[in-house]
Amino acid sequence: MSEQDGGSGGPNMLRDGQVLRDETRLFDPQGAQLDAASTPPDEPGWVVTLSTWAARREAFRSRQHPVGVQVQPDDDISGLSSADSGIRQADLHGIAFVAIIFPVYTDGRGFSLAQRLRHEYGWHGEIRAVGDVLIDTVHYLARCGFNSFVLKEGHDPHKALHAVSAFTRAYQRSYAVVSVKRPPS
Amino acid sequence: MYMYDEIDQQLVEQRVVQFADQTRRYLAGELTEDEFRTLRLQNGLYIQRHAPMLRVAIPYGMLNTSQLRMLAHVARRWDRGYGHFSTRQNIQFNWPRLEDVPSILAELATVQMHAIQTSGNCIRNTTTDHLAGIAPDEVINPLVWCELIRQWSMLHPEFAFLPRKFKIAVSGALTDRAAVGVHDIGLQAVEQDAQIGFRVWVGGGMGRTPIVGKLINAFVAWPHLLTYLQATLRVYNLHGRRDNKYKARIKILVRDLTPEVFAEQVDKEWQRIKDGPDTIAETHVAHIAARFTWPSYDPGAADADDQCESHASTDPAFARWMRKNVHGHRQPGYAAVTLSLKKTGVAPGDITADQMDAVADLADRHGFGELRVSHEQNLILADVRRDQLFRLWRELDVLGLATPNVGLLTNIISCPGGDFCSLANAVSIPIVKAIQERFEDLDHLFDIGDLDLNVSGCINACGHHHVGHIGVLGVDKGGQEWYQVTIGGRQSGGAGASGGSSTVRGGGAAIGRIIGPSFARDQIPDVIERLVNTYLAHRDSEVERFVDVVDRLGIDVFKTAVYDDPHLSHASAGRAMRLEAAGE
Numbered sequence: 164m165s166e167q168d169g170g171s172g173g174p175n176m177l178r179d180g181q182v183l184r185d186e187t188r189l190f191d192p193q194g195a196q197l198d199a200a201s202t203p204p205d206e207p208g209w210v211v212t213l214s215t216w217a218a219r220r221e222a223f224r225s226r227q228h229p230v231g232v233q234v235q236p237d238d239d240i241s242g243l244s245s246a247d248s249g250i251r252q253a254d255l256h257g258i259a260f261v262a263i264i265f266p267v268y269t270d271g272r273g274f275s276l277a278q279r280l281r282h283e284y285g286w287h288g289e290i291r292a293v294g295d296v297l298i299d300t301v302h303y304l305a306r307c308g309f310n311s312f313v314l315k316e317g318h319d320p321h322k323a324l325h326a327v328s329a330f331t332r333a334y335q336r337s338y339a340v341v342s343v344k345r346p347p348s
Numbered sequence: 349m350y351m352y353d354e355i356d357q358q359l360v361e362q363r364v365v366q367f368a369d370q371t372r373r374y375l376a377g378e379l380t381e382d383e384f385r386t387l388r389l390q391n392g393l394y395i396q397r398h399a400p401m402l403r404v405a406i407p408y409g410m411l412n413t414s415q416l417r418m419l420a421h422v423a424r425r426w427d428r429g430y431g432h433f434s435t436r437q438n439i440q441f442n443w444p445r446l447e448d449v450p451s452i453l454a455e456l457a458t459v460q461m462h463a464i465q466t467s468g469n470c471i472r473n474t475t476t477d478h479l480a481g482i483a484p485d486e487v488i489n490p491l492v493w494c495e496l497i498r499q500w501s502m503l504h505p506e507f508a509f510l511p512r513k514f515k516i517a518v519s520g521a522l523t524d525r526a527a528v529g530v531h532d533i534g535l536q537a538v539e540q541d542a543q544i545g546f547r548v549w550v551g552g553g554m555g556r557t558p559i560v561g562k563l564i565n566a567f568v569a570w571p572h573l574l575t576y577l578q579a580t581l582r583v584y585n586l587h588g589r590r591d592n593k594y595k596a597r598i599k600i601l602v603r604d605l606t607p608e609v610f611a612e613q614v615d616k617e618w619q620r621i622k623d624g625p626d627t628i629a630e631t632h633v634a635h636i637a638a639r640f641t642w643p644s645y646d647p648g649a650a651d652a653d654d655q656c657e658s659h660a661s662t663d664p665a666f667a668r669w670m671r672k673n674v675h676g677h678r679q680p681g682y683a684a685v686t687l688s689l690k691k692t693g694v695a696p697g698d699i700t701a702d703q704m705d706a707v708a709d710l711a712d713r714h715g716f717g718e719l720r721v722s723h724e725q726n727l728i729l730a731d732v733r734r735d736q737l738f739r740l741w742r743e744l745d746v747l748g749l750a751t752p753n754v755g756l757l758t759n760i761i762s763c764p765g766g767d768f769c770s771l772a773n774a775v776s777i778p779i780v781k782a783i784q785e786r787f788e789d790l791d792h793l794f795d796i797g798d799l800d801l802n803v804s805g806c807i808n809a810c811g812h813h814h815v816g817h818i819g820v821l822g823v824d825k826g827g828q829e830w831y832q833v834t835i836g837g838r839q840s841g842g843a844g845a846s847g848g849s850s851t852v853r854g855g856g857a858a859i860g861r862i863i864g865p866s867f868a869r870d871q872i873p874d875v876i877e878r879l880v881n882t883y884l885a886h887r888d889s890e891v892e893r894f895v896d897v898v899d900r901l902g903i904d905v906f907k908t909a910v911y912d913d914p915h916l917s918h919a920s921a922g923r924a925m926r927l928e929a930a931g932e
Binding site for chain 2: 269275336
């Protein structure tokens with residue numbers, strides 16, 4: 164099932180200006196009492212923790228359907244890459260997206276992690292904000308390099324789409340100025 | 349003063365739209381209390397004891413008269429006819445209704461004002477020397493750099509949700525009037541090899557754990573100022589403690605890592621972003637400098653006979669005001685004037701709407717339409733012709749704004765305290781009034797000389813008690829209000845101000861030391877009097893100030909003098925507490 168189908172619930176995600184339903188699920192070996200060496204089936208929509216990724220990076224890379232990697236605010240993101248800083252940029256292949264968790268929206272570490280991913284690790288792929296993500300935080304998130312947002316319950320992704328460009332000018336030059344292409348209404 | 353360009357104006361207006369929508373959603377139940385709290389705080393809106401409190405930003409303390417008139421309008425229309433200037437050079441309104449705040453912000457935006465980041469765990473209003481640009485001892489004018497920091501920090505996407513609030517101060521003079529040693533980041537503008545740059549002090553602050561800042565970089569050349577700040581904030585944002593709000597300020601991180609390791613981490617981060625897009629270009633500085641209006645001084649003012657001396661010789665009240673409230677100016681024929689908001693019986697920093705309008709008129713006539721707010725909670729007319737001083741003094745006297753006490757004991761810095769603030773353990777305004785009444789005799793007050801007395805109603809230290817030469821702190825003991833007294837604090841200028849000794853660092857700031865057990869509210873004026881009398885008995889001459897004597901003799905002689913008084917001793921305070929607890 165593709166994300167565009169909408170799934171069982173209503174849309175709760177914004178990605179590159181599109182309103183969608185987040186259908187991904189976390190692979191949790193402990194929770195499912197699986198063999199620690201097991202990996203999720205090679206099908207779309209799986210997300211693994213940073214430690215699972217780091218432990219079996221090569222196995223994940225050979226999949227037909229790449230996984231998303233979930234990063235907690237206190238994770239050491241150098242685990243995303245096996246390489247030294249010099250060639251980090253080439254070492255992030257095989258990741259569908261990086262999902263940064265916001266346990267509460269006032270925990271601002273994820274903003275800095277996204278900046279590091281973009282500028283230090285040269286990650287050009289998708290960075291997804293997950294957790295306590297509000298209509299009111301998507302603008303700053305987008306400026307820091309996030310390009311998809313799974314909104315918390317009660318926060319309409321259509322409203323969030325407008326809020327992404329709540330400010331159309333900016334002072335800080337090293338951060339993106341957000342101009343979102345809105346779908347024709 | 350900086351005048352907005354189109355980008356500045358648009359951002360402030362877009363913020364008004366954003367906050368109006370957030371308030372509407374909150375009132376409609378679409379945003380929870382928890383979700384709305386931080387959003388409103390980042391717009392300066394607290395929920396206080398009686399009503400919301402709205403704190404409006406006055407960037408680095410500079411204000412023009414159309415803004416001051418707007419503040420008067422806000423005070424009249426949405427508040428109770430007055431405002432309160434805070435120690436961050438901002439203004440607070442204590443009685444607006446939440447529903448009205450979007451309208452207030454919309455009105456403020458029409459005069460280039462806002463309440464963005466005046467609260468919350470973000471980068472707060474940058475403060476500076478209230479004599480910036482005009483002080484005779486100034487080495488580098490910090491105003492353009494303050495504006496650069498103002499822009500860089502405003503709506504910063506990465507640093508809106510820091511572990512805790514973050515305060516930056518900038519000084520460019522030999523005397524540090526910005527208290528850079530007690531800020532999260534203190535910047536001292538300096539010149540090295542014919543280039544402007546900044547000494548960077550980090551991790552100073554008051555509150556529960558008062559610490560003087562540590563020098564982590566002796567010279568950051570001006571093009572790299574913003575990337576260096578960015579690197580510092582990023583290290584703090586990622587590694588500052590978030591598990592305990594009392595250990596979340598950057599000072600705890602700097603202390604835990606050691607200043608050396610913290611500086612290394614900042615440097616590592618800095619090397620990655622240095623020379624990046626936030627590097628300051630000369631054209632950028634020029635653009636901002638060009639948007640400042642600077643006073644067009646009359647060169648003829650230097651030769652005008654100001655007649656101040658002859659007026660002073662016949663009018664002792666004018667002479668006192670000249671001594672304490674008039675300050676030197678780099679432009680011959682001009683002076684800076686402090687309008688004291690510390691008249692006995694008026695809460696420190698409070699000003700009525702009528703006074704605001706009247707001050708705006710005076711600033712139009714005598715100050716090129718501009719004024720400043722000092723972190724000591726007074727107003728400054730920065731560019732007054734000396735030959736107008738006598739006239740100005742008479743007008744200020746009528747308005748109750750000519751109390752000649754700047755630098756003296758009754759020029760008390762104080763937070764609003766328990767009368768208004770829901771965080772306070774104890775009231776502060778009645779304490780201030782009782783002390784001012786005790787020292788009302790001006791001859792005595794002048795004889796005592798320079799003395800900073802600061803009062804905070806709780807450990808958050810909004811009244812800067814730690815850096816008062818005498819500090820008074822409201823504490824809670826078993827539900828009762830008590831007051832702890834410290835001496836020997838200073839906001840700057842101590843020994844080793846340039847970074848020498850281990851005990852006094854930063855811009856020479858020092859944290860006051862507690863003299864002993866706390867006192868009941870009505871004992872405080874007696875305690876202050878004992879401290880002052882001890883000073884007067886021990887000083888070498890009138891030149892040696894209270895704080896100098898504390899430095900020379902230590903606190904023991906003062907301690908003994910206070911606690912030897914049976915009415916002030918611990919036993920007596922303890923008995924008072926027991927009696928009160930017993931309901932007698």
